[in-house]
Amino acid sequence: MTYKTSDNPRHTNSWYAASANDKRVRSRLQEELEADVCVIGAGFSGISAALELCERGFSVVVVEAERVGFGASGRNGGQIVNGYSRDLETIARRYGQEKANRLGEMSLEGGQIIRDRVAKYGIDCDLVSGGFFAAFTDKQIREMEAQKNHWEKHGHTGLEMVSKADVGKYVRSARYAGGMIDRLGGHIHPLNLVLGEATAVESLGGRIFEQSRVTSIEPGERPRVRTQEGSVKADYVLVCGNAYLSPLLPEIHGRMMPVSSQVMATEPLDRQLIESLLPANYCVEDANYVLDYYRRTSDNRLLYGGGIGYGGNNPKDLTSVIRPNMLKTFPQLKDVQIDYAWSGNFALTLTRIPHVGRLSDKIYFSHGDSGHGVTTTHLLGKILGEAVAGHADRFDLWASLPNLPFPGGRRFRVPLTVLGAWWYGIRDRLGL
Numbered sequence: 001m002t003y004k005t006s007d008n009p010r011h012t013n014s015w016y017a018a019s020a021n022d023k024r025v026r027s028r029l030q031e032e033l034e035a036d037v038c039v040i041g042a043g044f045s046g047i048s049a050a051l052e053l054c055e056r057g058f059s060v061v062v063v064e065a066e067r068v069g070f071g072a073s074g075r076n077g078g079q080i081v082n083g084y085s086r087d088l089e090t091i092a093r094r095y096g097q098e099k100a101n102r103l104g105e106m107s108l109e110g111g112q113i114i115r116d117r118v119a120k121y122g123i124d125c126d127l128v129s130g131g132f133f134a135a136f137t138d139k140q141i142r143e144m145e146a147q148k149n150h151w152e153k154h155g156h157t158g159l160e161m162v163s164k165a166d167v168g169k170y171v172r173s174a175r176y177a178g179g180m181i182d183r184l185g186g187h188i189h190p191l192n193l194v195l196g197e198a199t200a201v202e203s204l205g206g207r208i209f210e211q212s213r214v215t216s217i218e219p220g221e222r223p224r225v226r227t228q229e230g231s232v233k234a235d236y237v238l239v240c241g242n243a244y245l246s247p248l249l250p251e252i253h254g255r256m257m258p259v260s261s262q263v264m265a266t267e268p269l270d271r272q273l274i275e276s277l278l279p280a281n282y283c284v285e286d287a288n289y290v291l292d293y294y295r296r297t298s299d300n301r302l303l304y305g306g307g308i309g310y311g312g313n314n315p316k317d318l319t320s321v322i323r324p325n326m327l328k329t330f331p332q333l334k335d336v337q338i339d340y341a342w343s344g345n346f347a348l349t350l351t352r353i354p355h356v357g358r359l360s361d362k363i364y365f366s367h368g369d370s371g372h373g374v375t376t377t378h379l380l381g382k383i384l385g386e387a388v389a390g391h392a393d394r395f396d397l398w399a400s401l402p403n404l405p406f407p408g409g410r411r412f413r414v415p416l417t418v419l420g421a422w423w424y425g426i427r428d429r430l431g432l
Contacts, residue, residue: 004339010067010211014342015265015301016074016191021124022199025067029209029230035061037388038225038234040214043073044190044373045366046240047197048381051117054204056389061232062206063225065213068198071244072373074191075344077263077293077305079283080114081131082156082184083107085352085370089150094351095401102397104154110375111184113382114193121203123196126298130282131185132162132170135178140287144180158183170280173329179287187283187295190374214248223362236388239365240381242373243347249365255355255403256368258345260309262318264326266302267337274300277330292325302326302333314343346371350406354380356398364388364395368403 006018009025037053039046042064050060064070084091088107092100118127135141141161148159162170162179170181198208209227217237218224224233239249243258274296278284283295292306307321315321318341327334349355349368354376356366366384369376380398387395 003341011070012075012342012344013340014075014191014263015297015303015340016189018340019189019192019299020195021192022195026208026210029063029212029227029232031230032233033061033207033230034233035059035207036234037061037236037238038063038223038232039238039240040225041240041242041245042068042194042198042208042210043071043240043242044194044377045242045381045384046238047194047201048113048378049238049240049384050201050206050208050381051197051204052382052385053388054201054206056385058388060201060206061234062201062208063212063214063227063232064208064210065244065246067210068208069191069194071242072344072346073194073377075263075342076190076261076346076374077283077285077303078187078190078295078374079131079285079293080111080186080188080374081285081372082111082182082375083151083372084354084376085372087147087150088154091353099397099401101154106379106394107154108156108184109382110377110379111186113378114188114375117197117200118193121196121200123193123200125193125196126189127186128188128281128283129183129186130280131182131187132280132282132284133180133182134167134171134176134284134286135180136175136286136288137177141178144287148180156184158185168279170278170282171284171329172277172279175329176286181282185283188374189298213246217248217363219360219363221362223360235362237363238384238388239359239363240367240384242367242369243345245347245367249359251359252355252357252365252367255405256347256349257406259348259371260307260314260343260345261305261371262307262309262314262322262341262343263303263305264319264322264338264341265297266304266333267339268300269302269336271300273332274302277302292322292329294326294329301339302330302336309343318343346373350404351402353401353403354398355403356380356383356395356401357403358399366398
């Protein structure tokens with residue numbers, strides 16, 4: 001299938017890249033610099049940390065192997081989903097109630113950071129409030145009710161259950177048995193968000209270099225980060241490469257697995273049609289283990305995502321999984337043209353909890369948001385900045401959570417994970 005192409009160099013061929021507000025290519029690092037902090041990676045985690053540090057008065061240099069927002073930060077479904085990839089009840093069972101309570105206190109912060117920065121810096125990223133979680137079965141509805149009750153214990157008052165009769169207020173599809181809305185959720189153009197945040201970093205004196213892949217990190221009292229044509233000597237280094245982190249640091253690279261998800265954008269639809277499909281303009285995700293997610297765009301496209309490829313593998317035809325699912329949801333779109341289709345990798349940890357820690361007293365890292373990255377990266381980026389500034393209490397809490405290697409090592413982690421996903425997929429289909 002032939003899709004439209006964007007004029008945004010070195011980005012994946014996505015609707016986001018084609019509709020980006022800022023398509024300028026920043027210069028490569030070609031000099032020897034010094035700074036308070038060097039950040040590796042210009043996605044949400046790295047740019048969030050850089051902005052937090054610049055606001056605190058630190059000198060910051062960001063080095064990016066490709067372009068700002070090249071990875072998952074500029075390719076995802078654009079949904080502001082609160083919380084983490086594992087619910088707070090699971091976190092309490094694993095790590096104790098005290099840690100769950102503290103993580104619960106932070107669980108709405110990532111979304112609020114986004115809203116605050118959009119307002120503070122005037123970022124044009126199509127921010128819209130409201131999210132809907134769609135349930136296929138009565139079992140999924142009961143699980144949502146339990147989740148709602150648990151969330152409310154941690155101060156989340158924006159949740160409301162939706163009966164089958166009222167589903168049509170949010171999505172006009174016969175597939176769903178009910179669901180739950182999150183008034184504190186929402187959706188954005190993610191690439192324009194990270195580009196706007198990068199511009200904010202630069203407005204505060206931070207420097208960002210693109211096409212500057214890191215070739216080595218020399219540890220020491222003031223570590224030096226080397227790229228192909230330059231270097232940065234800094235008091236602190238923050239490693240924020242996530243799923244696109246090279247094997248340069250095997251001690252953290254080997255603790256996560258890249259996982260691909262596919263996204264497509266239809267041609268612009270008649271306004272009355274798109275408004276009839278999603279009347280409230282909420283973003284939607286379903287409750288299956290391998291879930292679908294979709295929303296309206298500012299130019300009246302339906303942006304629909306789903307599918308999963310462990311190890312970063314993609315189907316030969318990017319729409320082979322998600323277009324049939326879209327037509328199950330909205331059969332009236334059978335003749336609609338797909339203008340853009342793309343994939344992107346997110347970093348999965350075995351625990352589905354972000355992996356945060358120190359490689360030395362001067363080198364910190366955060367990655368592995370496990371599919372919940374839009375909000376969690378903003379939170380953890382801020383927390384990285386706090387740690388550098390000498391306020392490491394929240395950082396140390398995250399760093400204390402155990403991170404485990406995938407069973408079978410790098411060779412067998414993919415087939416074993418696929419087997420687990422197959423089992424949960426069977427349970428979804430059987431309603432177990």
